[in-house]
Amino acid sequence: MQTTNAVDLGNPDLYTTLERHTRWRELAAEDAMVWSEPGSSPGGFWSVFSHRACAAVLAPSAPLTSEYGMMIGFDRDHPDNSGGRMMVVSEHEQHRKLRKLVGPLLSRAAARKLAERVRTEVGGLLDGVLDGGVCDVATAIGPRIPAAVVCEILGVPAEDEDMLIDLTNHAFGGEDELFDGMTPRQAHTEILVYFDELITARRKDPGDDLVSTLVTDDELTIDDVLLNCDNVLIGGNETTRHAITGAVHALATVPGLLTALRDGSADADTVVEEVLRWTSPAMHVLRVTTADVTINGRDLPPGTPVVAWLPAANRDPAEFDDPDAFVPERKPNRHITFGHGMHHCLGSALARIELSVVLRVLAERVSRVELEREPEWLRAIVVQGYRELPVRFTAR
Numbered sequence: 001m002q003t004t005n006a007v008d009l010g011n012p013d014l015y016t017t018l019e020r021h022t023r024w025r026e027l028a029a030e031d032a033m034v035w036s037e038p039g040s041s042p043g044g045f046w047s048v049f050s051h052r053a054c055a056a057v058l059a060p061s062a063p064l065t066s067e068y069g070m071m072i073g074f075d076r077d078h079p080d081n082s083g084g085r086m087m088v089v090s091e092h093e094q095h096r097k098l099r100k101l102v103g104p105l106l107s108r109a110a111a112r113k114l115a116e117r118v119r120t121e122v123g124g125l126l127d128g129v130l131d132g133g134v135c136d137v138a139t140a141i142g143p144r145i146p147a148a149v150v151c152e153i154l155g156v157p158a159e160d161e162d163m164l165i166d167l168t169n170h171a172f173g174g175e176d177e178l179f180d181g182m183t184p185r186q187a188h189t190e191i192l193v194y195f196d197e198l199i200t201a202r203r204k205d206p207g208d209d210l211v212s213t214l215v216t217d218d219e220l221t222i223d224d225v226l227l228n229c230d231n232v233l234i235g236g237n238e239t240t241r242h243a244i245t246g247a248v249h250a251l252a253t254v255p256g257l258l259t260a261l262r263d264g265s266a267d268a269d270t271v272v273e274e275v276l277r278w279t280s281p282a283m284h285v286l287r288v289t290t291a292d293v294t295i296n297g298r299d300l301p302p303g304t305p306v307v308a309w310l311p312a313a314n315r316d317p318a319e320f321d322d323p324d325a326f327v328p329e330r331k332p333n334r335h336i337t338f339g340h341g342m343h344h345c346l347g348s349a350l351a352r353i354e355l356s357v358v359l360r361v362l363a364e365r366v367s368r369v370e371l372e373r374e375p376e377w378l379r380a381i382v383v384q385g386y387r388e389l390p391v392r393f394t395a396r
Contacts, residue, residue, distance in 0.1 A: 009047050009307070010040025010072040012379045015283070020384075021324060024049055024312035031318075033296040040381070042078050045286070045305035046295070049312035051319040051336070053296055057287055057308045058340040064287035064306060066343060067091055071382055076288050076303040086227040088235065088343065098228060099346060101217060105153050105210045106232075106346050111353040114149055118357040121148045126365055130395040134372050138386040142245035143169070143237065145354055150236035154229060155202065155209025160194070167191050168237045177379070188230065195229040196222070232347075239281040240351045242385040244358055246279030247272075251362060252369040252391050254326045261363035266328045268363075272355045277335035278326050280311035283384045285339060310336055311384050368394040 007014070014020060027034065027049040034047045048054055057064060066089045069080030083089045087098040104110065125144055129135040147165045150156075156164060170187035182190075198211055199222060206212035210232060214225040251258050260266035289304045300306070314335045315323035338345035345351070362369070372390035379387075 007036070008039035009034060009036045009309075010045075010381055012381045015381060015384065016377050016379050018377075021311070021315060024309060025315055025317065025323065027309075028312045028316040029318070031296060033298055041072050041075065041305065043075050043305065045072060045075070045307050046298075046300070047284075047307045047309060048296060049309050049316070051313040051316040051334070054308035054310065054313035055336060055340050057295065057306055058285065058336070058343070060341040062287075062341075063289060063291040063293050065091055065290050066285075066287060068288045068305075070286050070343075072284060072286055072307060074286060075305040082227045085224050086231045087346070088231050091342075095342065097219070101213055102210065102228065102232065103346060105213065106236075106350055108349040110153070111349040114152065114350065115353050115357055117152060118145060118149060118354050119361060121145050122358055122361045123365075126361065126393070130365070130393050134390045134392055137245050137248045137389040137391055138375070139388075141248065142241040142386065142389075145244055145358065146237045146240035146351075149350060149354060150233055153210050153236070154198075154232060155207050155211050156198065164191070164194070164233065165237070167194075168234055171234055171238075191230050191233065192226050195226050195233075198229075199225055235345070236347050236350065238383055238385075240347075240354055242281040242383055243275055243279045243351060243355060245386040245389050246281075247275045247355055247358055248362070248369060248391060249371070249375060249386070249389055250275060250278065250326050251359075251366075252371040254328065257326075257328055258363060258366065258369060260328060261359055268356050268359050269352075270331060270333075271328045271359060272352055273333040273335065274326060274328055274330050275355055275359075276337040276351070277314045277320070277330070277333055279384070280314045280335070280337050281383050281385060282310055282337065282339070282345075283381055284309050285343075310339070362393075365396055366393050367396045368392075370394075 031050040031053060036045055038044045048057055067083040068074050068076050069083060070089050074080045080089055084094060125141050143165050147161050151161045167187045167190050170182040171184050199215055202211045203215050211229060214220055214228060261268060285308050287306050289300050289302050291302055293300050314337060317323050338348040370392045372392060375386050376388040378385040
């Protein structure tokens, strides 16, 4: 283990090229622990990178909490005001309660039911791009599939989906100049205003969607319902879209992958796990210590922010052979793309189904995926995301 002083790792300019993987790999291999001075975060923060250290920080038994916020910029003195109320930044009884309410709508059984909707969505999108010139997967395909699924779960009318995709882009890609027109805070506000109206409608006329489920729970305030709709919308959209875009990137760049999926020599579910590891869209998770704790040999007092860099853990050479390579048959594949412990992503079954259907439909209908030029990456620290992935699809 080594401890180093470094640049502010919350600076989004550090993540716009593939140099980020080189830096992360070195830090993971050294099992480094890095201090970032105040800047992107008002009080500074520690970072860990190895698979072992990230899993330890996120372990259920670790004396660290998400209740002050889960992203760089929050800490004990500057907490997220949705802490303790939104599922992703709550603990103990509140967290269990919300998981129990939301869980059934995002479960494996629910995901299987939604698979046909995903297949229809992918088919429709392919109809528009097959043999039709260059398609930017990052904007034309990646966001559309998870948005359709999440909007169905939430009970959002189809005609509002495009608007919510746009707001979600701004809420999470806000540092990138693509989204200059609106700050992340403004986007979140717009999302909350939209759900406020939807909640009013569902109270009068409930359905079998998530908004209806949440509004019928007497212990949740309207604000609690709003925050958790926002959480599901953004959690479901913003990471899966980049994993789907990354799956197409892999089909364009990994020799024989498309053919192997088509003839069955590659197992689609195993390939899905490698897509999740290789793309690792959720870039970091923040926790704050709640007691004296030793991390990587360093004693930290209560109230210390610690950031786990998930893409670094997912390419840690101590855990994964040839970590930068996309290995379709990789097993075991102990990636922590969905986090680890109590806050393991509730939508993981949905994301897996979406990716599985995308890979299978592309294998059925496409004979070639060609990269038109190298991808461009988002300038962001919350998601490791594609700004642009231009490809050509050739129909079978």
